[in-house]
Amino acid sequence: RYVRxxxxxxxxxxxxxxxARGARQFVEEAALDFARQHxxxxxxxxxxxxxxxxxxAEYLNGTVREELIAxxxxxxxxxxxxxLAGQSGLDIIRIRKPFHTDNPSVQGQWHPLTNxxxxxxxxxxxxxxx
Amino acid sequence: xxxxxxxxxxxxxxxxxxxxxxxxxxxxxxFRGRKNRCYKLAIRxxxxxxxxSTKARREKxxxxxxxxxTRIEAASLEHGLKYPAFIxxxxxSQVELNRKMIADLxxxxxxxxxxxxxxxxxxxxEGFLAALGDGKEPEGIFxxxxxxx
Numbered sequence: 001r002y003v004r005x006x007x008x009x010x011x012x013x014x015x016x017x018x019x020a021r022g023a024r025q026f027v028e029e030a031a032l033d034f035a036r037q038h039x040x041x042x043x044x045x046x047x048x049x050x051x052x053x054x055x056x057a058e059y060l061n062g063t064v065r066e067e068l069i070a071x072x073x074x075x076x077x078x079x080x081x082x083x084l085a086g087q088s089g090l091d092i093i094r095i096r097k098p099f100h101t102d103n104p105s106v107q108g109q110w111h112p113l114t115n116x117x118x119x120x121x122x123x124x125x126x127x128x129x130x
Numbered sequence: 131x132x133x134x135x136x137x138x139x140x141x142x143x144x145x146x147x148x149x150x151x152x153x154x155x156x157x158x159x160x161f162r163g164r165k166n167r168c169y170k171l172a173i174r175x176x177x178x179x180x181x182x183s184t185k186a187r188r189e190k191x192x193x194x195x196x197x198x199x200t201r202i203e204a205a206s207l208e209h210g211l212k213y214p215a216f217i218x219x220x221x222x223s224q225v226e227l228n229r230k231m232i233a234d235l236x237x238x239x240x241x242x243x244x245x246x247x248x249x250x251x252x253x254x255x256e257g258f259l260a261a262l263g264d265g266k267e268p269e270g271i272f273x274x275x276x277x278x279x
Contacts, residue, residue, distance in 0.1 A: 105238040114240045115208045 005060050005088040008042040009081060013053035019070035020053040026074040034078060038085050055080065059089025198229040205236035209247035211254075219250035222257070223272050 013023035158172040165171040203213035236243040256270025
């Protein structure tokens with residue numbers, strides 16, 4: 001069953017600043033719909049008189065992503081929030097290999113003595129097998 | 131808004147020059163010498179680095195294939211077979227493993243690789259018998275071809 005990796009979304013904005021207009025419109029119109037469509041994400045709305053409006057996304061593996069929503073329209077914030085809700089908390093860097101195993105070797109990894117005969121099995125004129 | 135004449139130009143100042151420079155320098159931080167600090171030298175080095183990395187993606191495929199072939203050759207020589215004999219006999223026995231997988235098997239599953247080498251050796255012997263024995267003896271077991279329809 002699918003477990004959403006996004007834990008909580010914190011919407012920090014100021015009730016009077018000009019660049020938080022989109023955030024205020026989002027809170028008035030689209031926040032409830034977004035919260036109903038994503039029931040496993042907790043949405044915190046906290047007005048604060050501070051710097052630029054932020055959208056904080058915290059994931060189950062601990063990563064916190066901050067997105068600036070200054071001078072964005074309500075629709076853009078909705079799109080941004082749905083994009084964050086679909087992501088997992090892994091870092092967005094180049095994946096070196098598309099595969100990974102914790103147990104790469106079942107028969108034992110090769111070392112220089114794997115295919116050499118041991119002292120127990122050598123049949124020579126001097127050494128006897130045991 | 132059309133800005134005509136120098137007194138009008140002087141109104142707009144470039145304020146984020148620092149971040150524009152940092153965008154380039156962040157890709158040059160691990161370089162050697164002054165090109166990891168000085169912007170003028172860094173833009174040249176960063177551009178060359180990107181061009182080289184784009185072109186090297188085609189070379190990487192050749193390089194990795196050569197690496198796998200070297201490893202398979204070393205592993206099959208441990209079991210007494212040379213690389214061309216090993217690969218051709220594996221293909222004739224309808225074992226269609228690519229070089230990457232055979233190299234990984236040779237590293238992580240040495241017993242499986244030993245059995246693959248034994249299979250190739252047996253198919254080789256059957257090939258010799260079929261070519262030199264001239265007809266009367268029955269065909270070898272591992273030389274039979276399975277057709278999947």
